[in-house]
Amino acid sequence: MTDPNMTAHRATAARRNIHEYLAELEDIPGTRVYTAARARRGYHINQFAMSLMKAENRDRFRADEAAYMNEWPLTDEAKDALKARDYNRLLDLGGNVYFLSKLFSTDGLSFAEAVSTMTDMTFPEYRDMMLNGGRSPIGVRSIKGGY
Amino acid sequence: MARITAGVGSSHVPLLGVAVDQGKTRDDYFGPIFAGYDWTREWEAKEKPDVIVLVYNDHASAFDMKIVPTFAIGCAERYKPADEGWGPRPVPDVEGHADLAWHIAQSLILDDFDMTIINEMDVDHGLTVPLSMMFGTPEKWPVKVVPLAVNVVTYPVPSGNRCWSLGEAIKRAVESFPEDLNVQIWGTGGMSHQLQGPRAGLLNREWDNKFLDLLIGDSDAARWIPHIEYLRETGSEGIEMVMWLIMRGALGHKTRLLHRHYHIPCSNTAIGHIVLEPAD
Secondary structure, three states, X not given: OOOOOHHHHHHHHHOOXXXXXXXXXXXXXXXXXXXXXXXXXXXXXXXXXXXXXXHHHHHXXXXXXXXXXXOOOOOHHHHHHHHHOOHHHHHHOOOOHHHHHHHHHHOOOOHHHHHHOXXXXXXXXXXXXXXXXXXXXXXXXXXXXXX | XXXXXXXXXXXXXXXXXXXXXXXXXXXXXXXXXXXOOHHHHHHXXXXXXXEEEEEEOOOOOOOOXXXXXXEEEEOOOEEEEOOOOOOOOOOOOEEEOHHHHHHHHHHHHHOOOOOEEXXXXXXXXXXXXXXXXXXXXOOOOOOEEEEEEEOOOOOOOOOHHHHHHHHHHHXXXXXXOOOOOEEXXXXXXXXXXXXXXXXXXXXXXXXXXXXXXXXXXXXXXXXXXXXXXXXXXXXOOHHXXXXXXXXXXXXOOOEEEEEEEEEEEEOOEEEEEEEEEEOO
Protein backbone atom coordinates (compact mmCIF):
# COMPACT_ATOMS: atom_id res chain seq x y z
CA MET A 1 0.00 0.00 0.00
CA THR A 2 2.85 2.43 0.79
CA ASP A 3 4.48 0.91 -2.26
CA PRO A 4 2.86 2.58 -5.27
CA ASN A 5 3.95 -0.23 -7.53
CA MET A 6 0.92 -2.48 -7.24
CA THR A 7 1.87 -4.34 -10.39
CA ALA A 8 4.98 -5.60 -8.61
CA HIS A 9 2.82 -6.79 -5.70
CA ARG A 10 0.57 -8.65 -8.09
CA ALA A 11 3.52 -10.35 -9.75
CA THR A 12 4.99 -11.28 -6.37
CA ALA A 13 1.66 -12.52 -5.11
CA ALA A 14 1.21 -14.64 -8.22
CA ARG A 15 4.27 -16.76 -7.46
CA ARG A 16 6.15 -16.05 -4.28
CA ASN A 17 9.68 -17.34 -3.77
CA ILE A 18 9.51 -19.18 -0.45
CA HIS A 19 13.15 -18.49 0.46
CA GLU A 20 12.81 -14.76 -0.11
CA TYR A 21 9.50 -14.76 1.75
CA LEU A 22 10.98 -16.48 4.81
CA ALA A 23 14.14 -14.34 4.78
CA GLU A 24 12.06 -11.15 4.86
CA LEU A 25 10.25 -12.35 7.98
CA GLU A 26 13.60 -12.33 9.84
CA ASP A 27 14.30 -8.72 8.85
CA ILE A 28 12.16 -6.98 11.48
CA PRO A 29 13.89 -5.57 14.55
CA GLY A 30 12.79 -6.92 17.95
CA THR A 31 10.32 -9.37 16.42
CA ARG A 32 10.18 -13.18 16.13
CA VAL A 33 7.63 -14.07 13.50
CA TYR A 34 6.04 -17.44 14.32
CA THR A 35 7.34 -19.35 11.33
CA ALA A 36 7.20 -23.09 10.75
CA ALA A 37 10.80 -23.36 12.01
CA ARG A 38 9.81 -21.72 15.32
CA ALA A 39 6.58 -23.69 15.51
CA ARG A 40 8.55 -26.94 15.20
CA ARG A 41 11.15 -25.93 17.74
CA GLY A 42 8.63 -24.63 20.26
CA TYR A 43 5.98 -27.33 19.88
CA HIS A 44 6.27 -28.72 23.40
CA ILE A 45 6.61 -25.28 25.01
CA ASN A 46 3.37 -24.23 23.36
CA GLN A 47 1.53 -27.45 24.13
CA PHE A 48 2.73 -27.25 27.74
CA ALA A 49 1.44 -23.66 27.94
CA MET A 50 -1.85 -24.73 26.37
CA SER A 51 -2.36 -27.27 29.15
CA LEU A 52 -2.62 -24.35 31.60
CA MET A 53 -6.04 -23.52 30.18
CA LYS A 54 -7.41 -26.10 32.61
CA ALA A 55 -7.84 -24.85 36.18
CA GLU A 56 -6.70 -28.15 37.63
CA ASN A 57 -3.42 -27.99 35.65
CA ARG A 58 -2.84 -24.40 36.75
CA ASP A 59 -3.18 -25.53 40.37
CA ARG A 60 -0.78 -28.42 39.90
CA PHE A 61 1.75 -26.16 38.12
CA ARG A 62 1.55 -23.52 40.86
CA ALA A 63 2.02 -26.17 43.57
CA ASP A 64 5.23 -27.56 42.00
CA GLU A 65 6.41 -25.93 38.77
CA ALA A 66 9.40 -28.20 38.26
CA ALA A 67 7.41 -31.40 38.75
CA TYR A 68 4.69 -30.23 36.36
CA MET A 69 7.22 -29.22 33.69
CA ASN A 70 8.93 -32.60 34.02
CA GLU A 71 5.75 -34.22 32.71
CA TRP A 72 6.48 -32.53 29.35
CA PRO A 73 9.31 -33.28 26.89
CA LEU A 74 10.88 -29.85 27.44
CA THR A 75 14.59 -29.13 27.09
CA ASP A 76 16.46 -27.82 30.14
CA GLU A 77 16.85 -24.55 28.29
CA ALA A 78 13.09 -24.28 27.85
CA LYS A 79 12.44 -25.18 31.49
CA ASP A 80 14.91 -22.52 32.66
CA ALA A 81 13.32 -19.88 30.43
CA LEU A 82 9.84 -20.84 31.64
CA LYS A 83 10.96 -20.78 35.28
CA ALA A 84 12.50 -17.32 34.77
CA ARG A 85 9.45 -16.13 32.76
CA ASP A 86 12.01 -14.96 30.20
CA TYR A 87 9.53 -14.38 27.38
CA ASN A 88 12.04 -13.12 24.82
CA ARG A 89 14.07 -16.29 25.34
CA LEU A 90 10.88 -18.33 25.02
CA LEU A 91 10.12 -16.62 21.70
CA ASP A 92 13.62 -17.58 20.53
CA LEU A 93 12.91 -21.17 21.54
CA GLY A 94 9.74 -21.19 19.45
CA GLY A 95 7.16 -20.08 21.97
CA ASN A 96 4.18 -18.13 20.64
CA VAL A 97 2.60 -15.32 22.62
CA TYR A 98 -0.97 -16.66 22.38
CA PHE A 99 0.17 -19.92 23.96
CA LEU A 100 2.48 -18.20 26.46
CA SER A 101 -0.46 -16.03 27.51
CA LYS A 102 -1.80 -19.07 29.38
CA LEU A 103 1.22 -18.59 31.64
CA PHE A 104 0.40 -14.86 31.96
CA SER A 105 -3.06 -15.76 33.23
CA THR A 106 -1.69 -18.47 35.53
CA ASP A 107 0.55 -15.78 37.07
CA GLY A 108 -2.37 -13.34 37.28
CA LEU A 109 -0.69 -10.84 34.95
CA SER A 110 -2.59 -8.72 32.46
CA PHE A 111 -1.63 -9.16 28.81
CA ALA A 112 -0.16 -5.64 28.68
CA GLU A 113 1.96 -6.15 31.80
CA ALA A 114 3.35 -9.46 30.56
CA VAL A 115 4.05 -7.93 27.13
CA SER A 116 5.90 -5.01 28.74
CA THR A 117 8.44 -7.45 30.25
CA MET A 118 9.68 -8.17 26.71
CA THR A 119 10.56 -4.49 26.14
CA ASP A 120 13.24 -2.37 27.78
CA MET A 121 10.56 -0.51 29.73
CA THR A 122 8.89 -0.92 33.12
CA PHE A 123 5.15 -1.58 33.00
CA PRO A 124 4.24 2.04 33.99
CA GLU A 125 6.59 3.35 31.29
CA TYR A 126 5.10 0.94 28.74
CA ARG A 127 1.55 1.93 29.72
CA ASP A 128 2.44 5.62 29.31
CA MET A 129 3.92 4.91 25.88
CA MET A 130 0.66 3.22 24.82
CA LEU A 131 -1.44 6.12 26.17
CA ASN A 132 0.75 8.49 24.17
CA GLY A 133 0.09 6.72 20.87
CA GLY A 134 2.26 3.60 21.15
CA ARG A 135 5.65 2.82 19.68
CA SER A 136 6.34 4.51 16.36
CA PRO A 137 7.30 2.24 13.45
CA ILE A 138 9.97 4.77 12.41
CA GLY A 139 13.39 3.12 12.54
CA VAL A 140 12.07 -0.32 13.53
CA ARG A 141 10.62 -1.54 10.24
CA SER A 142 13.70 -3.25 8.81
CA ILE A 143 17.05 -4.42 10.15
CA LYS A 144 18.78 -4.34 6.77
CA GLY A 145 17.10 -1.19 5.54
CA GLY A 146 17.48 0.65 8.86
CA TYR A 147 14.24 2.59 8.33
CA MET B 1 -32.69 -15.89 -1.53
CA ALA B 2 -30.16 -15.09 1.13
CA ARG B 3 -28.10 -11.93 0.61
CA ILE B 4 -25.14 -10.15 2.18
CA THR B 5 -26.48 -6.74 3.15
CA ALA B 6 -23.51 -5.26 5.00
CA GLY B 7 -19.96 -5.78 6.20
CA VAL B 8 -18.53 -4.81 9.56
CA GLY B 9 -14.87 -4.58 10.52
CA SER B 10 -13.85 -4.46 14.17
CA SER B 11 -10.95 -5.09 16.50
CA HIS B 12 -11.58 -7.88 18.99
CA VAL B 13 -9.21 -7.00 21.87
CA PRO B 14 -9.94 -9.24 24.91
CA LEU B 15 -9.83 -6.24 27.27
CA LEU B 16 -12.99 -4.90 25.55
CA GLY B 17 -14.76 -8.04 26.74
CA VAL B 18 -13.48 -7.42 30.26
CA ALA B 19 -14.82 -3.84 30.10
CA VAL B 20 -18.26 -5.11 29.04
CA ASP B 21 -18.32 -7.91 31.61
CA GLN B 22 -17.27 -5.55 34.44
CA GLY B 23 -19.55 -2.66 33.40
CA LYS B 24 -16.70 -0.21 32.67
CA THR B 25 -17.67 0.70 29.12
CA ARG B 26 -18.33 4.37 29.93
CA ASP B 27 -15.33 5.12 32.14
CA ASP B 28 -12.57 7.52 31.08
CA TYR B 29 -10.44 4.81 29.49
CA PHE B 30 -13.10 2.81 27.64
CA GLY B 31 -15.71 5.55 27.05
CA PRO B 32 -14.16 6.94 23.85
CA ILE B 33 -13.79 3.41 22.44
CA PHE B 34 -17.37 2.33 23.09
CA ALA B 35 -18.82 5.71 21.98
CA GLY B 36 -17.57 4.84 18.49
CA TYR B 37 -19.81 1.76 18.48
CA ASP B 38 -23.02 3.53 19.61
CA TRP B 39 -24.00 4.25 16.01
CA THR B 40 -23.51 0.61 15.09
CA ARG B 41 -25.53 -0.76 18.01
CA GLU B 42 -28.50 1.42 16.99
CA TRP B 43 -28.05 0.49 13.34
CA GLU B 44 -27.89 -3.25 14.11
CA ALA B 45 -31.07 -2.97 16.18
CA LYS B 46 -32.83 -1.55 13.09
CA GLU B 47 -31.18 -3.84 10.54
CA LYS B 48 -32.00 -7.03 12.46
CA PRO B 49 -29.70 -9.37 10.53
CA ASP B 50 -30.62 -13.05 10.69
CA VAL B 51 -27.10 -14.43 10.46
CA ILE B 52 -23.55 -13.14 10.84
CA VAL B 53 -20.72 -14.86 8.99
CA LEU B 54 -18.13 -13.98 11.62
CA VAL B 55 -14.52 -14.10 10.43
CA TYR B 56 -12.11 -14.28 13.37
CA ASN B 57 -9.07 -16.11 14.62
CA ASP B 58 -8.84 -18.52 17.49
CA HIS B 59 -6.16 -17.55 20.04
CA ALA B 60 -4.96 -20.97 21.19
CA SER B 61 -8.41 -21.74 22.65
CA ALA B 62 -10.26 -24.23 20.43
CA PHE B 63 -7.18 -25.13 18.39
CA ASP B 64 -3.73 -25.90 19.73
CA MET B 65 -0.65 -26.75 17.67
CA LYS B 66 -1.89 -30.31 17.01
CA ILE B 67 -3.98 -29.14 14.07
CA VAL B 68 -3.68 -25.78 12.32
CA PRO B 69 -6.44 -25.24 9.75
CA THR B 70 -5.93 -22.27 7.43
CA PHE B 71 -9.67 -21.71 6.86
CA ALA B 72 -12.22 -23.49 9.06
CA ILE B 73 -15.99 -23.08 9.13
CA GLY B 74 -18.22 -23.84 12.11
CA CYS B 75 -21.18 -26.02 11.12
CA ALA B 76 -22.47 -26.73 14.64
CA GLU B 77 -25.85 -25.88 16.18
CA ARG B 78 -24.22 -23.96 19.05
CA TYR B 79 -20.93 -22.90 20.58
CA LYS B 80 -19.95 -22.20 24.17
CA PRO B 81 -17.67 -19.32 25.25
CA ALA B 82 -14.14 -20.69 25.82
CA ASP B 83 -12.23 -20.63 29.11
CA GLU B 84 -9.09 -18.78 28.02
CA GLY B 85 -7.40 -19.16 31.39
CA TRP B 86 -9.38 -16.52 33.27
CA GLY B 87 -12.66 -18.51 33.18
CA PRO B 88 -15.27 -18.32 30.36
CA ARG B 89 -16.82 -14.90 29.61
CA PRO B 90 -20.29 -14.55 31.14
CA VAL B 91 -21.98 -14.17 27.75
CA PRO B 92 -24.76 -16.22 26.15
CA ASP B 93 -23.94 -19.32 24.12
CA VAL B 94 -23.59 -18.58 20.43
CA GLU B 95 -26.28 -20.14 18.24
CA GLY B 96 -25.08 -21.45 14.90
CA HIS B 97 -26.94 -21.65 11.59
CA ALA B 98 -26.02 -25.20 10.63
CA ASP B 99 -28.06 -25.23 7.38
CA LEU B 100 -26.43 -22.09 6.02
CA ALA B 101 -22.99 -23.07 7.35
CA TRP B 102 -23.07 -26.48 5.66
CA HIS B 103 -24.35 -24.85 2.47
CA ILE B 104 -21.46 -22.34 2.53
CA ALA B 105 -18.94 -25.11 3.32
CA GLN B 106 -20.10 -27.24 0.40
CA SER B 107 -20.27 -24.28 -1.97
CA LEU B 108 -16.76 -23.11 -1.00
CA ILE B 109 -15.29 -26.57 -1.53
CA LEU B 110 -16.91 -26.79 -4.96
CA ASP B 111 -15.47 -23.31 -5.57
CA ASP B 112 -11.90 -24.60 -4.91
CA PHE B 113 -11.62 -23.53 -1.24
CA ASP B 114 -10.76 -26.68 0.71
CA MET B 115 -12.40 -25.80 4.00
CA THR B 116 -11.93 -27.54 7.33
CA ILE B 117 -15.33 -28.32 8.84
CA ILE B 118 -15.83 -27.91 12.59
CA ASN B 119 -18.69 -29.68 14.33
CA GLU B 120 -17.70 -28.96 17.92
CA MET B 121 -15.72 -26.11 19.40
CA ASP B 122 -15.70 -23.36 22.01
CA VAL B 123 -15.40 -19.79 20.76
CA ASP B 124 -12.98 -17.30 22.32
CA HIS B 125 -12.81 -13.51 22.60
CA GLY B 126 -12.07 -13.26 18.88
CA LEU B 127 -15.71 -14.12 18.24
CA THR B 128 -17.55 -13.03 21.40
CA VAL B 129 -15.99 -9.56 21.79
CA PRO B 130 -17.33 -8.33 18.41
CA LEU B 131 -20.80 -9.64 19.38
CA SER B 132 -20.60 -7.64 22.62
CA MET B 133 -19.44 -4.51 20.78
CA MET B 134 -22.31 -4.68 18.27
CA PHE B 135 -25.13 -6.02 20.49
CA GLY B 136 -24.23 -5.06 24.07
CA THR B 137 -25.32 -7.43 26.85
CA PRO B 138 -28.54 -9.19 25.80
CA GLU B 139 -29.90 -12.34 27.51
CA LYS B 140 -29.56 -14.10 24.18
CA TRP B 141 -27.64 -12.99 21.07
CA PRO B 142 -30.15 -11.59 18.55
CA VAL B 143 -28.48 -13.36 15.60
CA LYS B 144 -27.26 -16.74 14.53
CA VAL B 145 -23.56 -17.00 13.74
CA VAL B 146 -21.50 -18.91 11.21
CA PRO B 147 -17.96 -18.84 12.65
CA LEU B 148 -15.17 -18.71 10.10
CA ALA B 149 -11.78 -19.20 11.74
CA VAL B 150 -8.60 -18.15 9.93
CA ASN B 151 -5.05 -19.08 10.84
CA VAL B 152 -3.25 -15.77 11.33
CA VAL B 153 -0.77 -17.13 13.89
CA THR B 154 1.44 -19.79 12.25
CA TYR B 155 3.24 -18.62 9.09
CA PRO B 156 2.58 -18.58 6.29
CA VAL B 157 -0.91 -17.26 6.99
CA PRO B 158 -3.17 -16.90 3.91
CA SER B 159 -2.38 -14.00 1.58
CA GLY B 160 -4.57 -10.93 1.39
CA ASN B 161 -5.47 -11.92 -2.14
CA ARG B 162 -6.59 -15.40 -1.04
CA CYS B 163 -8.66 -13.88 1.76
CA TRP B 164 -10.35 -11.45 -0.64
CA SER B 165 -11.10 -14.31 -3.06
CA LEU B 166 -12.57 -16.35 -0.20
CA GLY B 167 -14.86 -13.41 0.53
CA GLU B 168 -15.98 -13.39 -3.10
CA ALA B 169 -16.72 -17.12 -2.87
CA ILE B 170 -18.67 -16.61 0.37
CA LYS B 171 -20.83 -14.03 -1.43
CA ARG B 172 -21.61 -16.56 -4.16
CA ALA B 173 -22.34 -19.22 -1.54
CA VAL B 174 -24.73 -17.02 0.45
CA GLU B 175 -26.53 -15.83 -2.68
CA SER B 176 -27.22 -19.43 -3.71
CA PHE B 177 -28.89 -20.32 -0.40
CA PRO B 178 -32.62 -20.59 -1.09
CA GLU B 179 -33.96 -19.25 2.21
CA ASP B 180 -34.66 -15.52 2.48
CA LEU B 181 -32.00 -14.42 4.98
CA ASN B 182 -30.44 -11.07 5.84
CA VAL B 183 -26.76 -11.98 6.24
CA GLN B 184 -23.94 -9.73 7.36
CA ILE B 185 -20.26 -10.56 7.19
CA TRP B 186 -17.89 -9.32 9.86
CA GLY B 187 -14.11 -9.21 9.60
CA THR B 188 -12.44 -8.91 12.99
CA GLY B 189 -9.02 -8.45 14.58
CA GLY B 190 -6.35 -5.77 14.28
CA MET B 191 -5.66 -3.04 13.82
CA SER B 192 -1.96 -2.30 14.42
CA HIS B 193 -0.50 -4.13 17.41
CA GLN B 194 2.51 -6.16 18.41
CA LEU B 195 2.31 -8.36 21.50
CA GLN B 196 5.80 -9.80 21.47
CA GLY B 197 9.50 -9.00 21.68
CA PRO B 198 11.37 -5.74 22.25
CA ARG B 199 9.29 -4.03 19.53
CA ALA B 200 6.02 -4.73 21.41
CA GLY B 201 3.62 -1.80 21.62
CA LEU B 202 4.00 -0.71 18.01
CA LEU B 203 0.99 1.22 16.68
CA ASN B 204 0.53 2.98 13.33
CA ARG B 205 -2.40 5.37 13.13
CA GLU B 206 -1.51 6.60 9.65
CA TRP B 207 -1.22 3.16 8.05
CA ASP B 208 -4.35 1.85 9.78
CA ASN B 209 -6.39 4.75 8.45
CA LYS B 210 -5.07 4.27 4.92
CA PHE B 211 -6.15 0.64 5.19
CA LEU B 212 -9.66 1.74 6.24
CA ASP B 213 -9.71 4.15 3.26
CA LEU B 214 -8.88 1.29 0.90
CA LEU B 215 -11.93 -0.71 2.00
CA ILE B 216 -14.27 2.02 0.79
CA GLY B 217 -15.27 2.38 -2.87
CA ASP B 218 -14.17 0.28 -5.81
CA SER B 219 -10.43 -0.14 -5.18
CA ASP B 220 -9.07 -3.63 -4.67
CA ALA B 221 -5.54 -2.42 -3.83
CA ALA B 222 -5.73 -3.83 -0.27
CA ARG B 223 -5.83 -7.41 -1.52
CA TRP B 224 -2.28 -6.99 -2.85
CA ILE B 225 -0.66 -5.78 0.38
CA PRO B 226 2.07 -8.36 1.15
CA HIS B 227 2.49 -9.92 4.60
CA ILE B 228 5.80 -8.18 5.14
CA GLU B 229 4.12 -4.79 4.90
CA TYR B 230 1.62 -5.63 7.67
CA LEU B 231 4.51 -6.91 9.79
CA ARG B 232 6.75 -3.91 9.26
CA GLU B 233 4.07 -1.22 9.46
CA THR B 234 1.48 -2.59 11.89
CA GLY B 235 3.32 -4.99 14.20
CA SER B 236 3.43 -8.76 14.26
CA GLU B 237 -0.24 -9.11 15.23
CA GLY B 238 -1.44 -6.46 12.75
CA ILE B 239 -1.52 -9.32 10.24
CA GLU B 240 -5.01 -10.06 11.61
CA MET B 241 -6.23 -7.38 9.21
CA VAL B 242 -6.15 -9.90 6.35
CA MET B 243 -9.40 -11.16 7.91
CA TRP B 244 -11.05 -7.82 7.12
CA LEU B 245 -10.31 -8.54 3.45
CA ILE B 246 -12.58 -11.62 3.56
CA MET B 247 -15.36 -9.28 4.66
CA ARG B 248 -14.47 -6.71 1.98
CA GLY B 249 -14.26 -9.35 -0.76
CA ALA B 250 -17.77 -10.55 0.12
CA LEU B 251 -19.26 -7.07 -0.48
CA GLY B 252 -18.70 -7.10 -4.22
CA HIS B 253 -17.04 -4.64 -6.57
CA LYS B 254 -17.88 -1.43 -4.74
CA THR B 255 -18.76 -0.40 -1.18
CA ARG B 256 -20.34 2.61 0.50
CA LEU B 257 -19.19 3.79 3.93
CA LEU B 258 -21.88 3.89 6.63
CA HIS B 259 -19.75 4.40 9.74
CA ARG B 260 -16.11 4.56 10.81
CA HIS B 261 -14.24 4.81 14.11
CA TYR B 262 -10.61 4.72 15.22
CA HIS B 263 -9.08 5.00 18.68
CA ILE B 264 -5.66 4.51 20.26
CA PRO B 265 -5.02 2.67 22.55
CA CYS B 266 -6.88 -0.25 24.02
CA SER B 267 -4.32 -2.18 26.03
CA ASN B 268 -1.61 -2.96 23.40
CA THR B 269 -3.82 -2.35 20.38
CA ALA B 270 -5.27 0.25 18.00
CA ILE B 271 -9.05 -0.03 17.77
CA GLY B 272 -10.55 0.23 14.31
CA HIS B 273 -14.17 -0.16 13.29
CA ILE B 274 -15.96 0.27 9.97
CA VAL B 275 -19.45 -0.42 8.62
CA LEU B 276 -19.85 -0.84 4.86
CA GLU B 277 -22.62 -1.79 2.49
CA PRO B 278 -22.41 -3.17 -1.04
CA ALA B 279 -22.81 -0.38 -3.62
CA ASP B 280 -22.75 -2.31 -6.89
